[in-house]
Each structure stands twice: as C-alpha cells, then as structure tokens.
Amino acid sequence: MRIRMQAGVVLASLWMFFALFGGTAQAHFSSTGFSDITIKDHKLEYNLFLPERELLEALPTLDQNGDGQISANELTDGKDTLTALVNDRLIVTGNSKVGNGALTAVKQTEKAKMPMVEIDITYDFAEPVERYMVQYNFYDGTNPDHRSFATIRMGQQSIVQVINSSNNILEMEGYHGADDGKEGQSTDDRDDQSSMITTSSSWTSQLSEYTKMGMEHIWSGADHLLFLVGLILAAGTSGWTMLKLISAFTVGHSITLVLSALDLASLSPLIVEPLIALSIVFVAFENLYRKNSNDNKRMAVTVMFGMVHGFGFAEILHGTLSGHVALPLFSFNLGVEIGQLAVLAIVVPLLLLCRRFKLARSPIWKYGASSIVGLMGMYWLIERLVTI
Template identity: 30%
Template sequence: MKHLVRFLQVSLFGLFVTVWIGHVAIAPATAHWADLAVADITVADTAVDITLTVPTTVLAFADDNNDQTLSSLELAKHADQLEQHLSENIVLTHQTNPPELFTVTPALTPQTKDRATHSTFLLQYQWPQPIQRLSIRYNLFSPDLEQAQCLATITQGDRTRNIVFTPENNLIEIADTLPWQQQFFSFLQLGVKHIFTGYDHILFLVALLLPGGNLSQLLKIVTAFTIAHSVTLTLAVLNIVTLPTPLVESIIALSIVYVAAENLWRKEIRHRLWLTFGFGLIHGLGFANILRDLSQSQDNLLLSLGSFNLGVELGQITIVLLVFYGLRFLQKQPGELILRNGISVLMVLMGMVWFAERAFAAGL
C-alpha cells in the first residue's frame, strides 16, 4: 500500500507537469511583443499628443483581410470607426473637462518582421485653457491577449515618467508631477508578470534546476542567470547591444533544448554555472524587448530598469522555491528518475517546436 501511494503521488505530479508543459506548448511562439502597446505621451500647455502603437488585433474591425496589418485602404474605409473607437477607449480629461478638439492621424511607419502585427497612430487632444490636472484612462485592451498592457512614456516640460497601463490599473492622474512610486510599482508588477507569463524563461529555469541539488547550489545557478541577463538587459535598453528579436527568441528556444537534453546524458553538471551565465546573456536580450521602445531620460531609465529587473528577480525566486520543494518531494520516490527524464524529453520537444516556429517566422 505504501508503494502504491508513493507511485500515485509521483504519477499525479508528473501529470501536473505534463499538463503545464502542454499548456505552454500552445502559447504564442513569441509573446514578448505580440500583446504589448507603446504610447509616447507629450503634455504641452493646452494640448496633449499621443503617438500610439498597438496590436492590430485590438482594431480587428478595421482589418478586413485579417493580415494583422492596416493598409491605407483599410485606414481610409474605417477612419470614422477608428476615431470613435480610440476616443472611447483612451479618455483624457482636464479638470473633468473633455478636450474640445480630438484628431486621429494614422502613422504608416516601417514595420520590421517581428513587429508587423502593430499599427501606429497620432492622437491629438486640445483644450482652450492651460492644463493643470490631467487624467488619462486607457482601456484599449483585447481579452484575447494574455499579457495585455501598454507601456507609456509621459513627458511634461523637462519631466519624464514611465507608467504601465493594464486592465487592472488603467487610470492615472497627472498634476504638477507624476509620483516616482507609481512608476516604480508599475514596472515592478510588469517584471513579475513578465517572468510568470514568459513560458520560455520559466522552462529554461526549470530545466536548469531539474537535476537537483541543495538550495544554495540552486540559488548560485539562478544568481549567474540574474547577473547575465541584467547585463544584457541594461546594454540592450541603452541600445548599446542589439540583435534581431526573432534571432534572440530562436536562440532562447535552443537554450531550452540544450539544457534539457544535457539533463539526459550528463550525471555531473559542474559547468552549469558558466553555461547558465552564457545563456542568461541571451535571455537578457529577450527581457529587453519589452522596454526598448520607451523614451527615457537617464534618471527615468534607471528607475524603470531597476524596478522591472527587481520584479523579474522576485518572480524567479518564487519559481526556484517551487522547483526546489517539488524536487524534494520527488526524491526517494519510486520512478523518480524516469519522471525526471520524461520531463526533460518533453522540454526538448517543446524547445524544438518553439525553435522551428520562431526560425520559420523569422525566415532564418
């Protein structure tokens, strides 16, 4: 009976992991940009300009041929609908007064392969009196986008702040200054959310930790990953180091394949610290894609980057603890080695599927 109970426990744990990896398998191949909107908001004396880039899926009614790109003909045909839809979902009020003038101008900017699913507009708002207290309500989200969010840069005179709009936090008020705490917690939450919905990063971490070890060893591995991705995250956001997003995403998928496959044939993995550091440099470029489009001053950049990175680390620590205690549960259980190898095989297959999807999409 005791062995039967242990077998059922291991089987249920394996079933949970398999279901989770199956859920990951149907996740988008590149999720770092697909559901992200970016807004550059400039507040002047009596006017506000917003340069807005959004996933075309939130404007699906204007995409007649469903190619996720709005052509000149589609923009002209649906001009009135677009203006109404944008005015209803991005609402600006100055001392409870709506703008007296609102215009929408499509911006047909060149699109790279990895960002050909977005559309850009210039939204202009104007009031007869000087702006003293402004509120912005952003609600241009699609329920089909898992990580729906809008990264906004707000410039008012010589002051710049960043904010993240989400379906849960879609309203900000701008008085003379925008509190730094609002920016800090906004990007902290973004970092946590990004790691927990970044299935490729999670799978890579789990593959690294799967061979086991004590908590100190696991934390050293994750620390190497943290240092590496922090370096390239900073360099990429500063535009010192840049690589095409599809290439980065493809290498991230290969990193999962390699580490998971190594779990099958190597009994000792003392070199894993350096391997983790090397692949962490690539993963940092993946993290950076979500921040690179923000216009930032130096001080503002440090706050956004630091709070985002802290959020990522909090998420990673949570994942490490979950994996550590999950592995402890598996130790000395019948079939434990078979289950570990089975999970590694599933990870190899998942990484190969992602690599094929990403490489094909990028034309590599």
C-alpha cells in the same frame, strides 16, 4: 532495453503534453505598446504605438487584400475605422468633459525593435484644463496581457507610467507653463509645477514600479520559468550545482539586460523569442542524453542562454528609459531576481519532496520531466518561427 524505456517515456510525455497543454500552451510573446502623451494648456497630444498584429486582431477589416499585413494604403483607407476604434478604446477627459480625438497622422514605424503602427491623436478643449484623465482599453478583444508604456511630458518634465488591464486609468494635472506660449509666468510658479511633477515620479515610486514590473515579467514569462525548471532538473540532487547554474543564468541575463536597455546591444524580439524557446529545447536535450556533463562547460552555455533571455527581459524596457536609467534598470533587475527566487522557493522543495518517492528516484522521472520541458520548448519554437 534502456533505449526502449527512454523512447516509451518520451512518447508517454508527448501524449501527456498534448492532452494537458495542447492548444493552451502560450508564453509571453511580446504584447507591448507605447503611449507618448504631451500635455499642454488646453490640448493633449497622444502618440499611440500598437503592434501591427494586435491592431489586425482588433480591426481585421484593415487587411483588405488578406495577406496578413497592413500596408500604408490600407492604413490611409482605414482612417475612419481607426478613428472609431480610437474614440471607442481611448477615452480622454479634460475637467470631466470627454474630448473627441482627431487623428492627425497614421503611419507604419518601428519602436523597441518591433514593427508598430503609430496613430497620432489630438484632443482640443475650449478652456485651459486643470485635470486630465485617460482611460486606455486597447487590451480589450486582443491580448489581455497587453501593456502600454506611457511617457507623459509636461513642459521640460516627463514621467513614465505602465498601463495594463488592472491599471488602465491615468490622471494628470493640467500644464500651464511657459512652453505653451504663456508670458509672464513667475519663476516661483514654474518651480512649483516642476516640483509637483518630480514628486509624482519620485525615486521610491520608480523603485516600486519597476521592481513590480520585473517580478510580473518573470512570473508571466512561462518560457523563462521553464528554462529555470530545466536548469533545476540538470542539477540533479546537488544544491551546489543548482546554485552555480542559477547564478550563471543571472549573470548572463543581467549583462544583456543592461546593455540592451541602454541601447549598447540589441536583438529584435523576432530573433530573441525563438532563441529563448531553443534554449529550453537545448537544456531538456542535455538532461536526456548527456551522461557525464562538464560543469564548467554547462555553466558557460547557461551564461550564453542567460544573455539571450536578458534581451527578452530588456524588450519590456525599450522606449521607456530616458535621462536617468540607473534606478529603473536596478529596480527591474531586482524584480526579476525576486520573482526568480520566489519560483525557486516553491519548485525546489516540491522536487526534493518528490524525490523521496521511489518513482522520482528512477530514470522515468528524469526522462519524463525533461521530455515535457523539451516538448513545450519545441512547441514555442515552432509557433514563433511560424509567426515571424
């Protein structure tokens, strides 16, 4: 009788899952590009890195043989199409005059452990530029959650900015330093410029920027959040067990976040993303079928899966950290923890409130909720394995 009840609840949950989420359930499968910008006296050099699959979504005609991939020959043949795309999606002005981008190179490469297409563009201006402005629109028509990490270099100085759909305009002072071949510039002038660049990337702005990035990443990562929900369901009514499991998850992802962001350990997102989905399936399966769980064993498994999720968190930082990394790492991890606590502050009281009702105290609640968690994890697992 009990087995039939479990099977019935799982089937009902399956129907509810496809009715509510079929065709719409998506997680934060990597949508990250990079923009390496070098500012010179009357020239701006832009090295644009886009994921191959997103470039194909924007320009399906690049795939001439229809095999779902971009070859080196197809990139060469599509150079005119790429030039038109760049001039449409990337607007660069110098002293309020729109520059015309000239593609100097297009090639396949790898960045942040992901296959990318690198497009090198040069914007030349007739006169020295006092102020540049870049408007980035490559998320249009592809993934609205796409973001690009812009590393802006001015002489020996560099800063990092995050470009996304709500913050897609960069404004930068022109650079007239000795690196551009100008003789006779005084030390005081160069010091003034270095001071200006340092101020624009002060520790307070970095703290704010990377903390916000961490919060947004956990909130936009439905898979991370669902794993947390699975842990909460595993804890039952025990607040102490819940605290231990969440702490184990935090310890795990903090370890690999640091190791991966520092390039001391790494895994390709093509491996990490299916493993994250598998972690959701596993915790849901445990909730459904393990009657007497060993807390120490479950904590060890949670630490292990937390380490997997840590690689997923660190994916967003790859290629953006250079020089001083302590503050960005601390800030990003702080943002992840704040975002995680904010979610718990909403979900836990709701679950406790639900358990006041008779239905929520019955096995149907546990089997139904855990089944939905597991089905969504399975959906993402299959989706990510198919797209590898």
